[in-house]
Amino acid sequence: xxxxxxxxxxxSVASPERLRNVAKRLVARKQEGNDVVAVVSAxxxxxxxxxxxxxxxxxxxxxxxxxxxxSTGEQVSMALLAMAIEARGYQAMSFTGRQAGIETDGTHAxxxxxxxxxxxxxxxxxxGYIPVVAxxxxxxxxxxxxxxxxxxxxxxxxxxxWGIGADICEIYSxxxxxxxxxxxxxxxxxxxxxxxxxxxxxxxxxxxxxxxxRAVEFARKFNVVIHSRSAFSDAQGTFVKEECDMMEEAVxxxxxxDTSEVKVxxxxxxxxxxxxxxxxxxLAGNMVNTDMIIQNVSEGxxxxxxxxxxxSDLPRAEETLARVVPEIHARELSIDESIAxxxxxxxxMKSAPGVAAKAFATLGENNINIxxxxxxxxxLSVVVEAGQAAEAVRLLHTAFGLDSDEIFExxxxxxxxxAAKLAKGR
Amino acid sequence: xxxxxxxxxxxSVASPERLRNVAKRLVARKQEGNDVVAVVSAxxxxxxxxxxxxxxxxxxxxxxxxxxxxSTGEQVSMALLAMAIEARGYQAMSFTGRQAGIETDGTHAxxxxxxxxxxxxxxxxxxGYIPVVAxxxxxxxxxxxxxxxxxxxxxxxxxxxWGIGADICEIYSxxxxxxxxxxxxxxxxxxxxxxxxxxxxxxxxxxxxxxxxRAVEFARKFNVVIHSRSAFSDAQGTFVKEECDMMEEAVxxxxxxDTSEVKVxxxxxxxxxxxxxxxxxxLAGNMVNTDMIIQNVSEGxxxxxxxxxxxSDLPRAEETLARVVPEIHARELSIDESIAxxxxxxxxMKSAPGVAAKAFATLGENNINIxxxxxxxxxLSVVVEAGQAAEAVRLLHTAFGLDSDEIFExxxxxxxxxAAKLAKGR
Numbered sequence: 001x002x003x004x005x006x007x008x009x010x011x012s013v014a015s016p017e018r019l020r021n022v023a024k025r026l027v028a029r030k031q032e033g034n035d036v037v038a039v040v041s042a043x044x045x046x047x048x049x050x051x052x053x054x055x056x057x058x059x060x061x062x063x064x065x066x067x068x069x070x071s072t073g074e075q076v077s078m079a080l081l082a083m084a085i086e087a088r089g090y091q092a093m094s095f096t097g098r099q100a101g102i103e104t105d106g107t108h109a110x111x112x113x114x115x116x117x118x119x120x121x122x123x124x125x126x127x128g129y130i131p132v133v134a135x136x137x138x139x140x141x142x143x144x145x146x147x148x149x150x151x152x153x154x155x156x157x158x159x160x161x162w163g164i165g166a167d168i169c170e171i172y173s174x175x176x177x178x179x180x181x182x183x184x185x186x187x188x189x190x191x192x193x194x195x196x197x198x199x200x201x202x203x204x205x206x207x208x209x210x211x212x213x214r215a216v217e218f219a220r221k222f223n224v225v226i227h228s229r230s231a232f233s234d235a236q237g238t239f240v241k242e243e244c245d246m247m248e249e250a251v252x253x254x255x256x257x258d259t260s261e262v263k264v265x266x267x268x269x270x271x272x273x274x275x276x277x278x279x280x281x282x283l284a285g286n287m288v289n290t291d292m293i294i295q296n297v298s299e300g301x302x303x304x305x306x307x308x309x310x311x312s313d314l315p316r317a318e319e320t321l322a323r324v325v326p327e328i329h330a331r332e333l334s335i336d337e338s339i340a341x342x343x344x345x346x347x348x349m350k351s352a353p354g355v356a357a358k359a360f361a362t363l364g365e366n367n368i369n370i371x372x373x374x375x376x377x378x379x380l381s382v383v384v385e386a387g388q389a390a391e392a393v394r395l396l397h398t399a400f401g402l403d404s405d406e407i408f409e410x411x412x413x414x415x416x417x418x419a420a421k422l423a424k425g426r
Numbered sequence: 427x428x429x430x431x432x433x434x435x436x437x438s439v440a441s442p443e444r445l446r447n448v449a450k451r452l453v454a455r456k457q458e459g460n461d462v463v464a465v466v467s468a469x470x471x472x473x474x475x476x477x478x479x480x481x482x483x484x485x486x487x488x489x490x491x492x493x494x495x496x497s498t499g500e501q502v503s504m505a506l507l508a509m510a511i512e513a514r515g516y517q518a519m520s521f522t523g524r525q526a527g528i529e530t531d532g533t534h535a536x537x538x539x540x541x542x543x544x545x546x547x548x549x550x551x552x553x554g555y556i557p558v559v560a561x562x563x564x565x566x567x568x569x570x571x572x573x574x575x576x577x578x579x580x581x582x583x584x585x586x587x588w589g590i591g592a593d594i595c596e597i598y599s600x601x602x603x604x605x606x607x608x609x610x611x612x613x614x615x616x617x618x619x620x621x622x623x624x625x626x627x628x629x630x631x632x633x634x635x636x637x638x639x640r641a642v643e644f645a646r647k648f649n650v651v652i653h654s655r656s657a658f659s660d661a662q663g664t665f666v667k668e669e670c671d672m673m674e675e676a677v678x679x680x681x682x683x684d685t686s687e688v689k690v691x692x693x694x695x696x697x698x699x700x701x702x703x704x705x706x707x708x709l710a711g712n713m714v715n716t717d718m719i720i721q722n723v724s725e726g727x728x729x730x731x732x733x734x735x736x737x738s739d740l741p742r743a744e745e746t747l748a749r750v751v752p753e754i755h756a757r758e759l760s761i762d763e764s765i766a767x768x769x770x771x772x773x774x775m776k777s778a779p780g781v782a783a784k785a786f787a788t789l790g791e792n793n794i795n796i797x798x799x800x801x802x803x804x805x806l807s808v809v810v811e812a813g814q815a816a817e818a819v820r821l822l823h824t825a826f827g828l829d830s831d832e833i834f835e836x837x838x839x840x841x842x843x844x845a846a847k848l849a850k851g852r
Contacts, residue, residue, distance in 0.1 A: 016482030023483075049500065056442030057506050058513035065512070068520055069505035076476065080483050080698075086491070087484035094494055099569070119616035143525070241573040 002167040003125075004029060007039040007135065007157035008174050008374030012231040013077045014044035016084075022231070023084035024127050025172075026130055027125070030090060035125050037131045037164065039157040040081055063108035067137075071097065074134035074153070082132045092130045095121065097137030101163065102156060104138035104146045111138060113155065114216075122313035125164070133160055154215035162222040169219070169226050171211060176230035177237035178203065180402045185390045187419040188403035194239040198347050199253040202379045205257025206343035212388040216240065243315045251355065252346040252400040255393050259386055260341045261291060261405025262314050263371065265306040266321065268331025272300040275328050276305060279321075287318040288313045291341075292374040292383065302331075306372065308383060311337065327425065339371060340389030344396060350377050362399040368392050428593040428767025429551075430455060432585035433465040433561065435599050438657040440470035442510075448657070449510035451598075452556055459552050463590065464558045465583040466507055481835035489534035490558035493563075493573045497523065499659055500560035500579070508558045518556045521547065523563030523571070527589065528582060530572045537564060537572035539581065539644075542589030551590070559586055580641035595645070595652050597637060603663035604629065604636050606828045607681040611816040614829035618680065620665040624773050625679040628805045629749025632769035633684025642666060657741060677781065678826040680774040681819050685766045687717060688740050689797065689833050691732040691772040692747065697724040702731060705747075712746045714739045717767075718809065719799040728757075732798065734809060737763065763773045765797060766815035768821060769807040774801050788825040794818050 006029065018036050022038075029036045041129065050069050054061045062067075062341050078094040085092035101117025124131045135153025148155055154171055159168035178192065178200065183189040195203070197220035204213040210228055219226050219240065229237030269275060276295065283290055294306045297426040309317055314335070320332055349355050356373075359380060363370060384392050395401055432436065432455065434448050447463075453487025455462045476495050479489045487495075504520040511518035550557045561579025564574050574581055580597060587595035602617065604626065609615040621629070623646035630639040636654055645652050655663030695701055702721065703721050709716055720732040735743055742763070747759050782799075787808060789796060794817065798809040810818050823829055 006537045016479060019483050053442060053502075053506055054509055057445050058509040061509040062512050065505045065518075065520055068514075068522075068749055069502060071511075072501045072505075075498045075501075076479075076495060079491045081483040082491045083480055083495075086488050092491075094491055096494075245577040 001033045001035075002088055002089045003035045003164065005037045005039060005157050005161040005164075005166045005169045007153060008041065008081075008231060008326060009153065009170065010041040011046055011174050012172055013081065018082070019077070019080050019084045020087075023083060023088055025231075026085060027090050030130060036130050037125065037160060037166070038081060038130060038308075039135045039153060039160055040074060040077045040132060041135050041153040042070075043077050043080075044071040046076070050074070062143060067108045067111075068145050070147050071134070071137040071145050074136050078132045078134040082130075085130050085132070090130060091128055092132055093124050094132045094134070095124075096134050096137045097156070098143075100131075100133045100156075100160060100197065102138035102159060104140055104148070105165070106140040106144070106146065108144075108146055110141065110149035111341075113138060113148070114161050115160050118160075121160070121164055126160055128140040151212040151214070154212040155218055158215045158218045158222075158226065161224045162218070167225070169224050171215075171226055171227070171228050172231035173210065175210055175228075176233060177228050178208065178240070178254070180404075181393050181397050182208075182257060185257065186255070186393050186397050187407045188394075188397060188400065190404040192238045195242060195253055196347055197240060197242060200240045201255045201346040202343070202376065203254055206256035206345060206379065206381060207260070207341065208254070208256040211240070234381045249344060250401075251348040251352040253348070254345055254346050254404060255267075255396055255400075255402070256343045256345060257340055257389055257393055260310055260312075260390065261308045261339065261341055261383075262311045263306055263308050263336040263339050263383065264314075264317055264321070265304055265334045265336070266330050266332075267304050267334065268291060268302045268326060269305050270329055271301055271303045278328060279305060279324055280307075282320050282324045283307075283309075283317060286316045286318045288320060292372050292381070294372045298382055308339070308341070308372065328389050336371075338386040339383050340386045340392075341381050341383050342389055342392045342396065343379055344400065345379050347378050349380070355381060356380055358399060359396060362395050363392060366391065366395055368395070427459045427461075429461045429590065430685050431463045431465060431583050431587040431590075431592045431595045431774075433579060433597045433604065434466040434467065434482055434657060435508075435579065436470050436472070437600050438598055439466055439507065442506070445503070445506050446513075447508045449514055451657075452511060453514045453516050456473055456556060462545060462556050463551065463586060463592070464556060465561045465579060465586055465725045466500060466503045466508060466558060467561050467579040468496075469506075470500040472502070473722060490570060493534045494571050495538075496573050497560070497563040497571050499804075500562050501700045504558045504560040508556075511556050511558070516556060517635065519550050520558045520560070521531070521550075522560050524565040524569075526557075526559045526582075526586060528564035528585060530566055530574070532566040532568065532572065534572055536575040537566065539564060539574070539585050542585050544586075544589040547586070547590055575640075577638040579639070579758035580638040584641045584644045584648075584650050584652065588644070591651070595650050597641075597652055597654050599636065599654070600657060601636055601654075602659060602661055603654050604634065604666070605680065606830075607819050607823050608634075608683060609684065610821050612681070612823050614820075614823060614832075616830040618664045619662075620667060621679060621772055623666060624804060625771055626666045628769070628771040629680055629682045630804065632682035632771060632805060632807060633686070633767065634682040635659060635681070637666070646782055649846050676772060677774040677778040678770050678828060678829075679774070679827070680771055681822050681826075682769045682771060683815055683819055684710040684769070685764055685808075685815065686736055686738075687734045687765065687767055688811065689732055689734050689762040689765045690740075690743055690747070691730055691760045691762070692751060692756050693730050693760065694728045694757075695731050696755055697729045704754060705731060705735075705750055708746050708750045709733075709735075709743060712742045713823055714743045714746060718798050718799045718807070734765070734767070735797065762797075765809050766812045766818075767807050768815060768818045768822065768827065769805055771805050773804050775806070782806055783823060784825060788821050789818060792817065792821055794821075811845070
């Protein structure tokens, strides 16, 4: 007997048939003797369709109205899921973000949760209902509808779990947990039984898309245990929690990769005080999120400055640098869009020297050139040519002893298929 | 300078392009120096689509969840319309039923408005905004979302107009006002400049679909002037108000027709006390709305009882009578689905004797058989064969001096086209 929050994403509720399946799972959890609260995203592509309508009436829609528009998507799925549960003979009651007591600040489109008022949900649970909460939304102090930003439903689920003191927050999706590497690239990847918050945050930040980083941060802060699992099977997934129960901590938990960034290089930059500051404050001022920054040693008073940033920020970066490069009297700008970031993540890295040396040696022996490096206490990231990323992931996975004996069956991809998967989706 | 409520139906907001047109009209009203409040329905077929989704997850969906589901339709159009207004450089702010202060009783799916709290809308108007209110919805005393029933957006508009003390409530639709008869059947029909609440109510009750009866009742009760007009032209429509300004009141204001009813006859009913009561209480108990009731004089201790009811109630009527007919020892049941009700409406009828005689004579001279008759102080309805309905409307329109000199150009229909229009849409 436990108190469980179950969150289902847009794919899991995309059709009446899938909604009925979700209702079946929730009722099964209830029948096992648990108290259950569901959190849902909007059906399938609803949010995209609503954004399309908005763009058709206003090229720059006011965020307050945008939030009111988008929040209807989750309100449709919450009501339908509640109906589907009632069709199975169990009592259900849907809750908007407002009714679920999700209080946020007033920053429309990316509101932050400031408080969770749990009274109405607790009353519904006590009365025997399965509450169904619309994810992604809340209200601000003025009573206006806000949304939490893309993927905010995971955050709603964790916030509700914390608010009602749930034993666990189950996040159902179309993957069955967190893997030591993307099994589509790395056939020997292992599903992790558990992972710490810190490792999960670094994995998410380094490109693993299973859980929203923000939801994991919230879970870490308030010590909410997450169970990431499949919406389409009963198999156990991956538990995300403070301390792992393993006898000996692995040095490396997993390897993430990210092909969504590009590398920008400014060549022939005069090596003078304040030049780098000028470049990066101009970029920040134009909303360019720079990730890694590399500055070569100076030769003849000139140096090269490189940085990586999300491909989606590239137009703004180019616009900014077209102005800044002449101002700082640098020679030229070059852009490399065919890069990938490969990251080793592991809390155990802190107490295990030699990780970087071993990683560099592994890649070097296999003629994989490292274009840039960045590190945190529990992460080592290298930038490589995009075409070598899959090989880099597999080599490092083997070198750090992560390989499973089983081969991930679904995905023995050819080199071409891997290249296609790694192609930037712009 | 006036305070105006403008209500737009689902057809008028069915696409981004139409929403932009509605925004243009609202802004034009504002530029004329008026304060403007918009009320909107859901876009096009949205409500039907949502009902389809609900039916696919639960054959008997709980009304509370149904209300939550359906209310999202108007919330999408309110946000999009507010965005479209802002795109024209004017400030707009959307309001859900809750935010617009529409307080209802707790009868889900057909809630009644109990109070209108106008503060937030008045504040928005004073701050220079064009408030955009979601029609069809409110909240009950528990803070739960309710809906007002089909066509409830007209009622929302009148309620808001009353709540804020508007000078007029403009209801925009795809027809340009109230006509003395349906111009599709009667080419000499005249658009009425004005009509009294009582006449409008009788016209609406007798089949004229321009305005929702309930909205007109609300308007009469609180003396809200309605202007029914076209969403697609600037022409003046029809004003619905307490007293008409005409020098001399016409005896007949208009002629309505209704092909949505069927006639049911129970033959060979023993003429005994309590039999009719038994029949009609059984029908009422099974939610059959009987309209006209006709009982023939008794012959040999047996009589026939006929009644008309909406075609949509026929399955329940048949189910009820299959049980009741044997119980009362009646002979048989017969059903006539090819009927139409034609109604003369006019407050002036009260002080003008001879209307019925003239109507019967007109129809009789033209070999149109009258199957049933019912009357109110300001209405005379006859049931005729469906195939003769259009002719009956035209003959009565001429006989009572309603013909316009102009011929309604768009609709010189052939006999086949009229028959098609009159065909029951089941």
